[in-house]
Amino acid sequence: MILDSLDNFNKYLCIHQGFTDASKFTSRQDLTELPQGKYEIGNSGVFALVSEYETKEISQCFIECHRRYIDIQITLTGREKIGVCNKKDCTEETYDEGRDFQKLHGEVAFINLTPGLFAIFFPHDGHMPQAQYADKPEAVKKIVIKVPV
Template identity: 40%
Template sequence: MILDKIENYKLYENLSERIAKGFEFIRNTDLTQIESGKYQIDNDAVFAIVQEYDTKEAEDCKLEGHTKYIDIQYVIKGVELMGVTTKKNQKLILTDEEKDYSFYEGDSSLIRVEEGMFTIFFPDDLHRPCVKADQISKVKKVVIKVQI
């Protein structure tokens, strides 16, 4: 897992050509004006999902992981906490291989992700997004799905 500010994206764009395309979308798109929805970047190899939602109590958020895609989650507006942990010792609850997600039951440590910050979650990383920080608030975020 990686947590950083978008100004430091150059440290990570060399991880793969696809990750670089994800950062290019974040940098070259007016994300404050973009509508919620799915945006193709490189067909199914790299695409973006723009979301707007209210944060929730931690117990109302699911611990999830992916096997076919890496997530770059960039907070456009707002602040949220994200639970983070690895797959080690987590109880698998549900898997949808076609949609590339699995839900788990287990503990996670909370990190604060503010406007202008991003996370990168790899297949061994589990994450619990959308958790309220100090109070329930509106968040706008883009999730770049990067096929492995």
Template identity: 40%
Template sequence: MILDKIENQHLYTGLGTKFLKAFEFLNTTNLKEIASGEYPIDGDQLFAIVMEYETTAKSENSFEGHQKYIDLQYVVTGTEQVGVVSRINQTPFEVHKEDDYDLYHSNQAAFFTLDKGMFMIFFPDDLHMPSVYDDQPSTVKKVVIKIAV
């Protein structure tokens, strides 16, 4: 897992050309005006999903994990808490192989604040629970870029 501010994106150029293209999308797209939906960047190897939602209580969420894609999650507006725990010794309660996500419960997670202008990168070992509020619900606009492993 990586947690950082967008102005530090240059630190991650060594992760490869897919990450360079992902950051290029974030830098060249009017993210405040773009509508919710899916946007191709490089076929099924790299695409963006733009979403807006209200954060919810931790008890209303589950951890998710992916096998085929790395998630780069960037907050355009709003604030949320995001839980992270390793996939090691975790068992999914739902498996959605065709849609590349499994759902998990865990009491072992660390939670981080993700504010406007920040991003997190989740690798296949990183189970994550986004969309959680701390004190009260918040409206969040986020771009999730799916990067093929």
């Protein structure tokens, strides 16, 4: 798991060839104006999902992980907490191959994802997004860039 300022994203391009396509996408001037939906990025299978939602109480959130994709999560507006853990420390539910999605059960530590920051979650990283930053729900607009492993 990586948490850093979006201004530093180019320092991570060496991790994976798909991060270059992700960097080009995140350098767009209109990120906050993008409507919800899926955006294909380049020719390497990288894509972005733009979504808007209300954060929830921690008890309503769950830990998840993915096998085929690395997640690059960028909050455009609003704030959220994201629980993080190592998958090997969790109990796993059945993996849904079609959705590249698996629920996990375990303990998490929390990071704060606010505008101007990004988090990268690799297949061994459990992550629990959409948790309230403060004492009440908050509207969030977020981009999740999916980079094929």
